[in-house]
Structures are given as C-alpha cells and as structure tokens.
Amino acid sequence: MRPKFPFVMDCGLFTTSYQEDMAVLFSPAAKIKVAAIIAFFLVLPYFVSPYFISVVNLIAIAVIGALGLNILVGFTGQISIGHGAFMGVGAYTVGILTTKVGLSYWAALPLAGIMAAMVGAVFGIPSLRLKGLYLAIATLAAQVIIVYTIIHWTSLTNGSAGIVIDAPRLGSASMADDRNFYYFAMLLCLTAIVCTVNLFRSRVGRAFMAVRDRDLAAAVMGINLLKYKVMSFGLSAFYAGIAGALLAAYLRVITVENFTVEVSIQYLAMIIIGGLGSVMGSIYGAAFMTLLPIFLRSAADFFGSFLPNIAHFLLSMQTALFGLIIILFLIFEPEGLAKLWKDIKEYFRLWPFSY
Amino acid sequence: MKLLGISELSLHFGGVTALFNVSLEVNKGEILAVIGPNGAGKTSLLNCINGLYRQGSGRIVFRGRDISRFPPHKRAMLGISRTFQNIELFKHLTVLENIMLGRHIHMRSGIISGSIYWGFAQRGEVMHRRRVEEIIDFLEIESVRRKPVGTLPYGLQKRVELGRALALEPELLLLDEPMAGMNTEEKEDMARFILDIAEEWGTTMILIEHDMGVVMDVSDRVAVFDFGQKIAEGSPVEIQHNPRVIEAYLGHQAG
Structure with missing residues (x-):
C-alpha cells in the first residue's frame, strides 16, 4: 500500500529494489514535503501565542489517543467504548507511581502504557466470542468498571479528589512551560504516527487488517484470531495509556472527569470523522474534534457581541452539533476527512486536464 | 506415501x-x-x-x-491451505497485501519490530516480497498487484485467492x-x-x-x-x- 502524498506528482518514478519499492517516502517530492512539515512544526512555537501552543498540545495528545483507537476499530474491525478509561489507567498509573512510589515521570511514562495495555488486553478477551454491538457493550462494561474502581479505591487514587502531580522536568526545562511541553508532546506524537504507519506495512498490522476484512479466511491463513484480537486491544490501550500519561503531565491534576464515557465517545467520533482505518484520518479527526469547540466558542463570542442571546444558544448546542456532524459524516463521507482530502488531491493530480 | x-x-x-x-x-x-x-x-x-x-x-x-x-x-x-467457493479475500487490501498475508506463518516480525520497521522487519518484508512476486509472475497478475482486490473482476479474484493459498507453501x-x-x-x-x-x-x-x-x-x-x-x-x-x-x-x- 503506497501512500499518496498531496500534490506530489509521482509519475516517471521507477525503482530497482523491493526495499525502494516499499518505502513510505517513495518520491523525492514526498521526502521534501515531509521534511517541510517537520520543519514547520519545529519553528511553529516561536511564531504563535502561548494559547495557540496549548491548543496544539491538546491536539497532539488527542492524535496519540485517536491513533490507538483507530488501530483497534479502523484497522482490526473491533469496537471499544472504553478508550477513555484506558487513558485513565495510563494517567492514574503516572499519578500513583510519581506521588506514592516516587518514580520519576520519565520512568512512569512507559509503565503507564504497559499498564493500560495489560488492562486493555484483559478486556479484549471477550472479543473472540463477541462481535459488533455485543462487543461494544462488553467494552462499555470495561469503561464502567475502571471508572468505578478509580472513584472507589480512594486509598490509591484519592477518589474524586484526584491526584496532583508536579510538572515533569528534563534538566532545567520544566514541562509546565507550554513550549517545552510542545516539543515533548510532538516528539511522542511523531513517534506514534511513524510506528503506526510502519506497523500497517508489516506482518502484524497486515494480520490486523485481515482479521477486520474476513476473520475466517485470516484463521485459515494461520492467524490466531484470539491472539491478534487481544494484541490489538493491548496495543490500542497502550497508545491510550501514553496519551493519558501525557494529559496528566499537561493538566497536572488527574481527575476521573477527564476519562469518562463521554471521552470514549469523543474519541470514537474523532476516528469516524477523520476516517476509519487511516493514520492520517486519526490526525485530522483529532485536530477537528479539538478545534471544533474552540471554534464554536469564538463564533459565539463574535455573534454574541451584537446578538447576546445567540452566544448562550450556540454554546449549549455544542453537543448536539457534535452529534449532527457525526451523522452527516456517516451519511455523506463514511470514510471521513481522510477520504475527502484524498479526493481533493486526486482532483488536483490531473487538474486542469482531468478528463 | x-x-x-x-x-x-x-x-x-x-x-x-x-x-x-x-x-x-x-x-x-x-x-x-x-x-x-x-x-x-x-x-x-x-x-x-x-x-x-x-x-x-x-x-x-x-x-x-x-x-x-x-x-x-x-x-x-x-x-494446509485452501481457497473458498465464494471468494474470501481481504477485500480492502491490495493484491500484494493479500498474497503477503499468505506468507504470514513464514514471517517472524512482531508488533515492536514491525513498528520500528528497521533491519529485521524490513529484511523480512523484502525477502518475502520476492517470494510473493514469484507467485504473482506465475499467476500472471502483475498488472493488478497494487489494486484493492475488491475492485477486481471475479476471475482475477479467484486467481488472487489461489495465489494467497500458494504463498503459504x-x-x-x-x-x-x-x-x-x-x-x-x-x-x-x-x-x-x-x-x-x-x-x-x-x-x-x-x-x-x-x-x-x-x-x-x-x-x-x-x-x-x-x-x-x-x-x-x-x-x-x-x-x-x-x-x-x-x-x-x-x-x-x-x-
């Protein structure tokens, strides 16, 4: 599967080895484009306001979470309404390990991912027998159980009061500073993107997609269905755990409100709007869902200056608008923003001679 | 025997x-x-x-x-490998990916090596790609190797399915x-x-x-x-x- 890059003409390119042929950055133009994007994000925080940086930080966290959920839902064809709770497992692991055990944040971060992966894998076991709606309900149970445990195991989690952690420090750089956190979050986000792209052009990722497309044929090809479904749940929850740990470092207050079932559904919305089974889609969806409420608020402010009542109305309509957008996407572009963007590129590929 | x-x-x-x-x-x-x-x-x-x-x-x-x-x-x-009466291909995947899946049991890379895709996993992919290309040549489906199998006509799909079964050796x-x-x-x-x-x-x-x-x-x-x-x-x-x-x-x- 060779990814197509926007506005990159890749005709007249030939390869002489399979390694070249299977490269993601297939054409020189694609390499230049990716380098340009990375350079853009490297210098970005020096040109924008701290508020803008903080928004990008939230998007980066959401991208990691959305990638994880897309691995499970979009690429493996399972479903999970417990993604928010798995993020919670990651965040609370960091909170407990740094405040109660005294580990540094940097040591706790990978452990948060692993802890979430283990919990996710356990809740993935029913997926061998359950499909579709039934699996959705089983993962909803995971959400409820985890949140219940967090609220009621007060000796460990401080219950609804939450855990306050110190901002992680790297040498003299404190992650309380938005710009420092930006580079840290972006590094993790880029790693997550690269790893996901790589996974789905190698053996395990292909097996995930085989399970999604035709699980019986996958079994006949020698793929152990239970193993790969549980692996997908584990990997998905690992990403969620890392995203949760990152969110913990960002907010520095870990409370259960950040990991409720609404969060799980919001992540599902991200990957549906962005595009199921698409790495780029996860990024677009995460950005879209993070920016939408901000956009709505500024729209409300704008209209509110001359129509005071409409501001209140717009803000209270936010949830309904989310729902409406998801429905519209499901009807008109089930493959999401990623497909929309791809169509635009395809159009301009041959433009203006598109006959 | x-x-x-x-x-x-x-x-x-x-x-x-x-x-x-x-x-x-x-x-x-x-x-x-x-x-x-x-x-x-x-x-x-x-x-x-x-x-x-x-x-x-x-x-x-x-x-x-x-x-x-x-x-x-x-x-x-x-x-033991097989083809099905009603084609059971992975229809969103390309011909290449379908046949590569036939190599699944012969490949060794896991989640971590696959995610890094450097050295071990990449060498494996290249090695097995060579084998897959032999099968593609044998079945004369070179021209469609990058097409999603769902878009192929019935006769070609049957052939790709045979290729996938063969890739398992x-x-x-x-x-x-x-x-x-x-x-x-x-x-x-x-x-x-x-x-x-x-x-x-x-x-x-x-x-x-x-x-x-x-x-x-x-x-x-x-x-x-x-x-x-x-x-x-x-x-x-x-x-x-x-x-x-x-x-x-x-x-x-x-x-």
Whole structure:
C-alpha cells in the first residue's frame, strides 16, 4: 500500500529494489514535503501565542489517543467504548507511581502504557466470542468498571479528589512551560504516527487488517484470531495509556472527569470523522474534534457581541452539533476527512486536464 | 506415501447429517478430485480438514499427526491451505497485501519490530516480497498487484485467492470449486495453473469441481460423494463406468 502524498506528482518514478519499492517516502517530492512539515512544526512555537501552543498540545495528545483507537476499530474491525478509561489507567498509573512510589515521570511514562495495555488486553478477551454491538457493550462494561474502581479505591487514587502531580522536568526545562511541553508532546506524537504507519506495512498490522476484512479466511491463513484480537486491544490501550500519561503531565491534576464515557465517545467520533482505518484520518479527526469547540466558542463570542442571546444558544448546542456532524459524516463521507482530502488531491493530480 | 488420512468422519448439524462415516486417504503429490451432487458434503469435508468445522466423530491424521482437535490456524502452520467457493479475500487490501498475508506463518516480525520497521522487519518484508512476486509472475497478475482486490473482476479474484493459498507453501492445498462461474478460457487457464502447481511444487491437492471434463483431465484419483457418504473412489476411468456413480448423477433406470 503506497501512500499518496498531496500534490506530489509521482509519475516517471521507477525503482530497482523491493526495499525502494516499499518505502513510505517513495518520491523525492514526498521526502521534501515531509521534511517541510517537520520543519514547520519545529519553528511553529516561536511564531504563535502561548494559547495557540496549548491548543496544539491538546491536539497532539488527542492524535496519540485517536491513533490507538483507530488501530483497534479502523484497522482490526473491533469496537471499544472504553478508550477513555484506558487513558485513565495510563494517567492514574503516572499519578500513583510519581506521588506514592516516587518514580520519576520519565520512568512512569512507559509503565503507564504497559499498564493500560495489560488492562486493555484483559478486556479484549471477550472479543473472540463477541462481535459488533455485543462487543461494544462488553467494552462499555470495561469503561464502567475502571471508572468505578478509580472513584472507589480512594486509598490509591484519592477518589474524586484526584491526584496532583508536579510538572515533569528534563534538566532545567520544566514541562509546565507550554513550549517545552510542545516539543515533548510532538516528539511522542511523531513517534506514534511513524510506528503506526510502519506497523500497517508489516506482518502484524497486515494480520490486523485481515482479521477486520474476513476473520475466517485470516484463521485459515494461520492467524490466531484470539491472539491478534487481544494484541490489538493491548496495543490500542497502550497508545491510550501514553496519551493519558501525557494529559496528566499537561493538566497536572488527574481527575476521573477527564476519562469518562463521554471521552470514549469523543474519541470514537474523532476516528469516524477523520476516517476509519487511516493514520492520517486519526490526525485530522483529532485536530477537528479539538478545534471544533474552540471554534464554536469564538463564533459565539463574535455573534454574541451584537446578538447576546445567540452566544448562550450556540454554546449549549455544542453537543448536539457534535452529534449532527457525526451523522452527516456517516451519511455523506463514511470514510471521513481522510477520504475527502484524498479526493481533493486526486482532483488536483490531473487538474486542469482531468478528463 | 500417505499425506492425509481421514477415518470414519461424521458431521451433524442438528438433525442433518452432513458427513457420515467418511474414510479417505490422500497420497503425497496427487490431485484428488471430490465430486458429487449439490449438498453431498464436499465443502463440509474441506471445512473439516482445515478445521473450520469440528467433526462429530472420526479422526483426521495429517503428516502422521492427529489434527482432529487443532484450530484452523494451527493446521495452516502444519501446511494446509485452501481457497473458498465464494471468494474470501481481504477485500480492502491490495493484491500484494493479500498474497503477503499468505506468507504470514513464514514471517517472524512482531508488533515492536514491525513498528520500528528497521533491519529485521524490513529484511523480512523484502525477502518475502520476492517470494510473493514469484507467485504473482506465475499467476500472471502483475498488472493488478497494487489494486484493492475488491475492485477486481471475479476471475482475477479467484486467481488472487489461489495465489494467497500458494504463498503459504502448503503441503496440502484444498481447492473448493476454483472454476465455478468461469468461461471456457478462464477454466483452461485455471486448469493449467493447477497442473503447473502440481508439477513445479509437487503440492498435493484436493479439488472440488463440477465440470466433469476438467475433473477427468486434471485429477489422478476421484472420490464421489452423495448424501454425505463416499460412494465410490478410483481412477477417473473407473469412476466414469461405476454404476453407483451413474445412478447418483442420473438416477435409477426405470424398468
């Protein structure tokens, strides 16, 4: 599967080895484009306001979470309404390990991912027998159980009061500073993107997609269905755990409100709007869902200056608008923003001679 | 030499008997055709051999091992591969990816090495890609290798499915009506591929087919099924003159 890059003409390119042929950055133009994007994000925080940086930080966290959920839902064809709770497992692991055990944040971060992966894998076991709606309900149970445990195991989690952690420090750089956190979050986000792209052009990722497309044929090809479904749940929850740990470092207050079932559904919305089974889609969806409420608020402010009542109305309509957008996407572009963007590129590929 | 031995296999769905007391041996390197009227239990037999159905009673021995209780993926690892009557490809994936999935059991990279895709995993991908390209050349599907299989015409999909099954490098290949719904030319191509596979790789095959012309030309031995029971077995010529077979196909002569 060779990814197509926007506005990159890749005709007249030939390869002489399979390694070249299977490269993601297939054409020189694609390499230049990716380098340009990375350079853009490297210098970005020096040109924008701290508020803008903080928004990008939230998007980066959401991208990691959305990638994880897309691995499970979009690429493996399972479903999970417990993604928010798995993020919670990651965040609370960091909170407990740094405040109660005294580990540094940097040591706790990978452990948060692993802890979430283990919990996710356990809740993935029913997926061998359950499909579709039934699996959705089983993962909803995971959400409820985890949140219940967090609220009621007060000796460990401080219950609804939450855990306050110190901002992680790297040498003299404190992650309380938005710009420092930006580079840290972006590094993790880029790693997550690269790893996901790589996974789905190698053996395990292909097996995930085989399970999604035709699980019986996958079994006949020698793929152990239970193993790969549980692996997908584990990997998905690992990403969620890392995203949760990152969110913990960002907010520095870990409370259960950040990991409720609404969060799980919001992540599902991200990957549906962005595009199921698409790495780029996860990024677009995460950005879209993070920016939408901000956009709505500024729209409300704008209209509110001359129509005071409409501001209140717009803000209270936010949830309904989310729902409406998801429905519209499901009807008109089930493959999401990623497909929309791809169509635009395809159009301009041959433009203006598109006959 | 015996590759697969089925003894006294029975399979029931509720009150319906799909297979009853079937015993069958398949020798290494031969092409065994399984024929019979619709509902005779041919596909059920294949499903039992590769583990999609669990038989009620009876034993299946493959390469000297009792595989009666093995799940499908374990049987695949032992070298049993198949194609399906109604194409079961991974339709969102490309031809390349589908056939690469046939190499799954021969590859070793895991989640972490795959995510890093440096060194080990990449070398593996390149090595197995070479093997996949050989199969693509053999089946003459070079021009569609990057197309999602869902967009391909039926005849090509059948060919890709054969390619995926071959990529597993099976000892035993189960072909469930590989020529169903094809025109004469496509059938001739497929028959040629089957004979080439037998010749080049020496793969043992069990073939379900309704076209008697193909069956008689391609197979070394024929087993005839009717109502879940094996009613005859022998060389194509013997089968053509077997009165029980003629009766099963054409009915009893009156008077």
